[in-house]
Amino acid sequence: MSEQVPQQTPSAPAPDASSGEFRGRVEKLLGDILGLMGFPARLDMKDAADGSLSVALHFEPTPPPGVEVGRRSQVVDSLQFLLNKMLHRPGTERRWVMLGAGSHPEPRQRREPQAAPAQAAAPAAPTQAAPRAAAPAQAAAPAQAKGAQRGAQASAAKAAPAPKAASEGDxxxxxxxxxxxxxxxxxxxxxxxxxxxxxxxxxxxxxxxxxxxxxxxxxxxxxxxxxxxxxxxxxxxxxxDKPAPLPKRSMLPDDDEDDFDA
Structure with a gap:
């Protein structure tokens, strides 16, 4: 009798050896960290749609303080950050791991590039009222020039250096x-x-x-x-005038010296 091999659907490919090894590393590191924290948990792993590994932490018997089932917390986020730092070392497979308390976390959303800011509106065409406004503007020009001159003089007065006090070198x-x-x-x-x-x-x-x-x-x-x-x-x-070197006993020994002179 020939053994029938179950067919695999394209949506759920069989995990290869590297994926199984990666899951084993995740399970080992998480188990050690949670054990040291004093809050062991049962791990439920699955492949997320974005290519990451989703892990649901089912704490037994109770979760750590500040952790609520189904909600994000600083404890779980810190644990996730530490775990990914330990996993993503040079020469190893780089795959993001997401943690959730009591359930699988929501997949990460990629940030869409922001649209370029709209260009400034073109200046309006001059109207017939422009020639009428030219005469008052020309009349105000001398007054503006005098104001600018006064402002320049005031700025120069402020920028002038104050009289120096008695120097510390005297x-x-x-x-x-x-x-x-x-x-x-x-x-x-x-x-x-x-x-x-x-x-x-x-x-x-x-x-x-x-x-x-x-x-x-x-x-x-x-x-x-x-x-x-x-x-x-x-x-x-x-x-x-004649500096003298310090005695050898007063100087710190070099790093390669094992003992001191008596």
Whole structure:
């Protein structure tokens, strides 16, 4: 007795090996994700009309919070986004997967290209009233010219640069009272910078305090003290004439070093 082979209709072609493998990957990933979430579900898969794979999630016993049967939710949308990101890797079959809670989701609708905007209407032909309106327009021309001239003068006055305030780079020209404690401290720091060959900087100081520092270090040899930067980042920098390298113990080791010197 010969075995009869059922005929397949053109509307429902038999899934090939790659489609079965893709469904297996979807089932495995969804099962793992839902299991980690603590909300297992029975999966009902079918091929959608647009070529995607539709999956209905039948949660057992109850769906996660915020998920309603037959309605879209942020939880299901996020799960769908994560699943497609994990499936669409280089070298693998790119097929979109759509998820629905308790039922199959509606197929995606393709966006139709928007029609080009309608062209602007052509200007109307001049009528007989145009010559009559020409005379008032010509009479108003001198007044408009005067108004435009006044507007230009006002704009030039606004664009003129305002008088500059005292520049932050004029610390040495600022007259300030001497601060004995500050003078002793900064001179000691300047001598230390010159003796050890180290760079130092003092930040977050007002203009007057930077002026006191620059005045106090005058006469200290082996170091150059300047004000650098702008705005709140302006600082007083001590630069030694003979910089000295840091000791090896003070430097961070390279990435390929396994241990430190004792």
């Amino acid at each position: 610390e040495r020209s600022v007259a300030v009272d001497e601060d004995a404690a500050l003078k002793a401290a900064v001179r000691q720091l300047a001598e230390k910078s010159a003796g050890l060959g180290r760079f130092y900087a003092i930040a977050a100081m007002k203009l007057e305090d930077r002026a006191r520092v620059l005045t106090s270090v005058e006469g200290v040899g082996g170091v150059k003290v300047t004000a650098e930067g702008e705005g709140r980042n302006r600082r007083v920098v001590f630069t030694p």
